[in-house]
Amino acid sequence: MSYFAAAVVRGEDGWSTAEVDLGGAADLDEVxxxxxxxxxxxxxxxxxxxxDDAYLAILRLDEGDDLRVFGSDSAFAEESxxxxxxxxxLKAPALDIDDVVEPKVRAAAGDDEDESADEPAADPDADPVGEADILADxxxxxxxxxxxxxxxxxxPADVTAEICRVLxxxxxxxxxxxx
Known part of the structure; x- marks a missing residue:
């Protein structure tokens, strides 16, 4: 399974980035x-x-402590x-994805067909886990x-790119x- 791991850290001079090698990591604490x-x-x-262009995990440390984790899909745990x-x-779902995505999809269905065709369909199998508010602040x-x-x-690269653009x-x- 191929992966890309990018650290984005905010220090005194703003944001900086570095690639992180996760090979051989024994547990989440080592990561x-x-x-x-x-x-x-x-x-x-x-x-x-x-x-593998399928899964995204986001880990966060504040002041080097209090590890928080979000995963785009619980299936990632079973795949590798x-x-x-x-x-x-991460056993508990972050939030029911249907509560977030479905209302917008249903609202778009009542609009002009050309406008709603531009919106990507929601993945009905997505099962996010962890702390979905990890980036709220x-x-x-x-x-x-x-x-x-x-x-x-x-x-996942699209999601990372959008988040990092905002940051x-x-x-x-x-x-x-x-x-």
């Missing part, structure tokens, strides 16, 4: 340690882990060792994160991806 190592003094540290490591212990409200993850055709470090993450 958190690798995120901490990017900038031990960071106020906010985020780790975006994209796997990395998925199991990152989201395997950074400008990505819970509903926005879930909507990004649930839209069929949105790859102001989108170009830096794309440079990591291309390196």
């Amino acid at each position: 958190a340690d690798r995120l901490r190592d990017v900038d031990p003094d960071a106020g906010v540290s985020l780790l975006f882990v994209e796997s 060792r990395l998925g199991s490591l990152l989201v395997g212990d 950074l400008g990505i409200p819970t509903q926005r994160l879930l909507t990004l993850c649930a839209h069929e055709g949105n790859l 102001g470090c989108g170009d830096e993450v794309e440079e990591l991806r291309e390196a």
